[in-house]
Amino acid sequence: MCRWLAYSGEAIFLEELIENPGNSLIKQSLNASESKTAINGDGFGLGWYGAKPFPGIYREILPAWADQNLLSLCRQLQSRLFFAHVRASTGTFTSRANCHPFSFDNWMFMHNGQIAEYEKVRRDIENLIPDHNYLGREGTTDSEALFLALYKYGLTEDPIAAVSKLCNKVNQLMADKGITDAFRFTATLSDGECIYAFRYSSDARAPSLYYRCTGEGVAIASEPLDVSADNWQMVEPGCGIKVCANNQLTTFKMDINN
Secondary structure, X not given: OOEEEEEEEEEEEOHHXXXXXXOOHHHHHHHOOOXXXXXXXXXXXXXXXXXXXXXXXXXXXXXXHHOHHXXXXXXXXXXXXXXXXXXXXXXXXXXXXXXXXXXXOOEEEEEEEEEOOHHHHHXXXXXXXXXXXXXXXXXXXXXXXXXXXXXXXXXXXXXXXXXXXXXXXXXXXXXXXXXXXXXXXXXXXXXXOOEEEEEXXXXXXXXOOEEEEOOOEEEEEOOOXXXXXXXXXXXXXXXXXXXXXXXXXXXEEOOOOO
């Protein structure tokens, strides 16, 4: 399983979350404590919003701990809203196209989880992607396919409802193919103004998700970035959080059938 973080608030240097903390994302790439896989070395990615409405993206296949370009970028880039992700592949190739975050127009998405026996439902899920959005399909991961399929369910109008509808559809497709293992979906997306983060699994083992509010902003992460987790709140399974301007945070429950 992968590790990721997202931030919204006053502009900060990316290093303040990705490199500096005691349990920073780079440290998690070497030794994650709440992941099925401790090592997350199958590439990494950054996504950030600046003066333009669409995000900048940097992805690489090297492990996060081994790329000096990543450290340099994090020490120079400032952003009011950014994503970062370290990848542990669940079966697809290690390539830039398969590294998170993924983007299309002004939207950005990253994911920790998997669709069990994905090869059995891959074609069905890709068929959910509208033709226009399929032009953005670069890699082979279930994560990217899920992101682009959200457009079918109204991503740009109601992101929370779109994610719930898609999760219900994936569960249905898996059941139709007789897949009994879990669909796990801890993910976040943004339109450049708000962040939406979700924690869900079709079984009782939803990948972990936390958030921390400070005076300068809200950080969301797969696991706490500090050695002491006292200031971090856990997102409950089947729930999510929305963070918009001025650190306005709301929680919600996903509309899942099971």
